[in-house]
Amino acid sequence: MNLFRSEEHTRRWSQFDPASVEGILPLDTLAELFSVDHFTRRLEPDYVSTGLHADSLLAALRDLATTLPFWSPDPP
Amino acid sequence: MTANLDDTFGVIMNRMLTTGHAPHYVEIAAELEISPDEGRAALHELFAAGISGWLFPDTDYIASFAPFSNLPSQYRITIDGQQGWFGQCGFESLAVSWLTPGQLVTIDAPCLDCGDPIHIEMRDGTVIGTEPAGLVGHVTVPFRKWGSQLPFA
Numbered sequence: 449m450n451l452f453r454s455e456e457h458t459r460r461w462s463q464f465d466p467a468s469v470e471g472i473l474p475l476d477t478l479a480e481l482f483s484v485d486h487f488t489r490r491l492e493p494d495y496v497s498t499g500l501h502a503d504s505l506l507a508a509l510r511d512l513a514t515t516l517p518f519w520s521p522d523p524p
Numbered sequence: 525m526t527a528n529l530d531d532t533f534g535v536i537m538n539r540m541l542t543t544g545h546a547p548h549y550v551e552i553a554a555e556l557e558i559s560p561d562e563g564r565a566a567l568h569e570l571f572a573a574g575i576s577g578w579l580f581p582d583t584d585y586i587a588s589f590a591p592f593s594n595l596p597s598q599y600r601i602t603i604d605g606q607q608g609w610f611g612q613c614g615f616e617s618l619a620v621s622w623l624t625p626g627q628l629v630t631i632d633a634p635c636l637d638c639g640d641p642i643h644i645e646m647r648d649g650t651v652i653g654t655e656p657a658g659l660v661g662h663v664t665v666p667f668r669k670w671g672s673q674l675p676f677a
Binding site for chain 1: 529530533534537541570573574575576590591599613614615616617618619622623631633635636637638640642644646649650651654656658659660661662663664665666667668
């Protein structure tokens, strides 16, 4: 999970796999994805026992996967 | 005596956040007021619970504990002007600012394609500046496979 200066730089990367083209996201989209409870509530004292708030991440990924199936958390 | 997973998580997270380094299990045990063996057991139990992190293979050493890396990575994190942290990956680096309310968090990394710099400034989860504009993130592995290939995703 890496950052690049642009999509063009990502595609030029020597290890880029064309099958992962849907794995390219604009920074703002990534920042929004990484703003759900799974990421924002890590300092809360019951973070682990609440299941890491994984439901928030799964919901965000399912939403993203409606246009980019690469991001689906569910089996194909 | 068995350590609570929440408490073990909290000890590690707080240490990573305040120092940039993960504690050894003996230090975890001391903070939880349990024996070293119980601390080691607590460490392994926590990582077996599916948190976003991993131990260095076949050791008791914490290698990664999201959003941080306990090993140097290319994602250098600066909090309130102090560079002392490394991001687990480019994506998790974006989540660091949620742990530091009100503080400026910067992420500096080289682009893997060209080596030229990437600079991101964030506060409270919001990107407030980048250099250059138009940055992107990329992951090679589909999300449903992250669990088995997280260090390589």
